[in-house]
Amino acid sequence: MSKYLILIYQDEAVARQAEGESISASYQQFQQRRGPSLLGGAALHPSSTATSIRRDGNGGFLVTDGPFAESKETLGGYYLIEATDLDEALEIAKEVPAGVGVEVWPVRVAS
Amino acid sequence: MAGAGGQLMPRTASAEVAAAVADAHRREWAFVLAATVRVAGDIDAAEEAVQDAYASALASWGGSGIPRNTGAWLTVTARRRALDARRRAATAEHALPKLLSPGEPGVEDLAIDEEGIPDDRLRLIFTCCHPALAVEAQVALTLRLLCGLSTAEVARAFLVPEATMAARITRAKKKIAAAHIPYRVPAASELHERVDGVLSVVYLVYTTGHTAPSGADLMRRDLAERGLELARMLHALLPGDADVAGLLALVLLTGARTGARLDGHRDIVLLEHQDRSKWDRRAIEEGVSLLRESLAAGLPGRFALMAAITAVHDQSGSWPDTDWHEILGLYDLLVERWPSPVVQLNRAIALGFASGFAEGLAELDALGAEPQLARYPYLAAARGDFLVRLGRPGDARVAFEEALILTDNGAEERFLRARLEGLPDSHGRQGQRESPS
Numbered sequence: 430m431s432k433y434l435i436l437i438y439q440d441e442a443v444a445r446q447a448e449g450e451s452i453s454a455s456y457q458q459f460q461q462r463r464g465p466s467l468l469g470g471a472a473l474h475p476s477s478t479a480t481s482i483r484r485d486g487n488g489g490f491l492v493t494d495g496p497f498a499e500s501k502e503t504l505g506g507y508y509l510i511e512a513t514d515l516d517e518a519l520e521i522a523k524e525v526p527a528g529v530g531v532e533v534w535p536v537r538v539a540s
Numbered sequence: 541m542a543g544a545g546g547q548l549m550p551r552t553a554s555a556e557v558a559a560a561v562a563d564a565h566r567r568e569w570a571f572v573l574a575a576t577v578r579v580a581g582d583i584d585a586a587e588e589a590v591q592d593a594y595a596s597a598l599a600s601w602g603g604s605g606i607p608r609n610t611g612a613w614l615t616v617t618a619r620r621r622a623l624d625a626r627r628r629a630a631t632a633e634h635a636l637p638k639l640l641s642p643g644e645p646g647v648e649d650l651a652i653d654e655e656g657i658p659d660d661r662l663r664l665i666f667t668c669c670h671p672a673l674a675v676e677a678q679v680a681l682t683l684r685l686l687c688g689l690s691t692a693e694v695a696r697a698f699l700v701p702e703a704t705m706a707a708r709i710t711r712a713k714k715k716i717a718a719a720h721i722p723y724r725v726p727a728a729s730e731l732h733e734r735v736d737g738v739l740s741v742v743y744l745v746y747t748t749g750h751t752a753p754s755g756a757d758l759m760r761r762d763l764a765e766r767g768l769e770l771a772r773m774l775h776a777l778l779p780g781d782a783d784v785a786g787l788l789a790l791v792l793l794t795g796a797r798t799g800a801r802l803d804g805h806r807d808i809v810l811l812e813h814q815d816r817s818k819w820d821r822r823a824i825e826e827g828v829s830l831l832r833e834s835l836a837a838g839l840p841g842r843f844a845l846m847a848a849i850t851a852v853h854d855q856s857g858s859w860p861d862t863d864w865h866e867i868l869g870l871y872d873l874l875v876e877r878w879p880s881p882v883v884q885l886n887r888a889i890a891l892g893f894a895s896g897f898a899e900g901l902a903e904l905d906a907l908g909a910e911p912q913l914a915r916y917p918y919l920a921a922a923r924g925d926f927l928v929r930l931g932r933p934g935d936a937r938v939a940f941e942e943a944l945i946l947t948d949n950g951a952e953e954r955f956l957r958a959r960l961e962g963l964p965d966s967h968g969r970q971g972q973r974e975s976p977s
Contacts, residue, residue, distance in 0.1 A: 519672070537718070
């Protein structure tokens with residue numbers, strides 16, 4: 430089995446609207462259906478609440494408002510899943526009822 | 541070499557062995573590699589074992605004679621090497637990302653399972669053409685792993701530096717291993733969509749060879765041949781698939797005209813002026829019969845429709861006999877189901893021949909706004925041709941000059957220059973060279 434991180438992207442404007450909402454019925458259904466494959470996951474607050482910390486190269490840090498990459502699509506949440514291979518991971522990811530879409534990243538397992 | 545002085549004469553001359561190995565490389569590479577991947581556990585290790593097997597064939601076939609089934613010999617040898625290498629690396633194995641972890645392969649995996657091997661090739665195709673890989677990577681992997689081309693050859697085929705191609709292939713292989721792209725034939729529910737992706741890759745290989753996007757020559761025959769071989773391999777592996785039959789039909793029906801596409805100076809001869817006696821009748825017959833098979837299966841796919849259009853040309857006795865209404869009808873179906881700008885461009889050309897050049901030109905002009913066609917030389921070239929036929933040489937000149945700027949292919953450049961020279965000058969006198977149209 431392999432582990433994958435599914436990053437859920439949504440439109441920033443839609444995300445702001447949904448702020449404070451409890452988990453939607455479609456996500457509840459997805460979680461029930463794919464429960465055995467889901468290792469973890471969470472919804473995130475809007476990107477305006479994120480803080481980036483960048484190393485300044487001199488042992489210090491540069492702390493700035495917002496995520497690393499500003500774009501129309503922002504990270505809204507994630508799932509950590511387990512699947513036999515990428516095909517199964519993609520099948521699961523397609524069922525995530527995400528607004529814009531999702532990214533699937535294989536998780537590196539330390540040896 | 542066969543020597544005097546009592547030296548043992550090798551049972552098979554080295555030239556004969558070299559030819560047999562080269563032949564086996566061309567015909568059996570995918571077969572041997574695909575059958576070795578499962579034993580090796582990853583693609584790189586399998587490639588290495590297969591290369592070793594070919595090297596040892598070169599060394600040992602001279603003494604032992606060329607085996608009757610070269611593919612089986614090479615597969616057994618490659619699998620044995622892969623297994624040895626894997627056992628040697630067993631201690632470090634857990635650290636390596638694997639294509640699949642089917643467990644330690646047993647000795648029974650070394651046996652040649654005549655039923656299993658075609659499946660292995662199919663698995664390899666679906667891995668190379670997995671939609672999670674970039675299309676350029678899919679094409680590169682297909683040529684590298686299924687056709688056995690070296691990285692340098694693949695780079696040459698697509699006119700990119702070898703280092704760029706090597707990096708592209710390495711990145712793709714890393715993704716296959718790290719993301720666990722599976723080595724298997726997709727489930728029935730997904731098969732249709734995935735086959736379509738594979739066919740697009742094979743067609744891209746073929747068209748890149750049939751009309752090279754750049755370079756001095758119109759064609760890269762080697763690449764076109766590889767495309768045909770891949771289409772044949774797919775048809776052998778998926779004999780019941782109508783889309784696969786459609787693609788093989790298209791490739792055969794297009795390739796049937798290869799011998800008439802260039803003149804003695806390697807200049808382009810338009811379909812209109814081709815010597816149809818040079819067309820390959822056997823390829824046309826085979827293509828038409830495959831096309832029938834594909835069409836009989838129901839709603840025709842994209843490649844079957846393109847093959848049907850090609851078949852109308854291939855089967856008409858002369859240019860004036862061409863049934864443009866039939867061709868237009870087929871393009872209408874194609875546009876309806878796959879409305880790409882390139883298909884619309886071809887439909888506009890068919891419309892010109894079926895219903896009048898003014899009507900065709902109006903369609904072509906409308907397509908000028910398509911961003912996808914902005915750098916596509918054939919739109920300007922087709923406009924130029926219709927403008928000539930409509931008696932507007934001045935406007936045709938502008939169109940041909942535009943096409944000339946857009947093409948990177950030497951033969952196409954020569955063709956467009958000839959057309960420009962053939963246009964009447966501003967005083968209405970005919971140019972020195974006769975217009976090819």
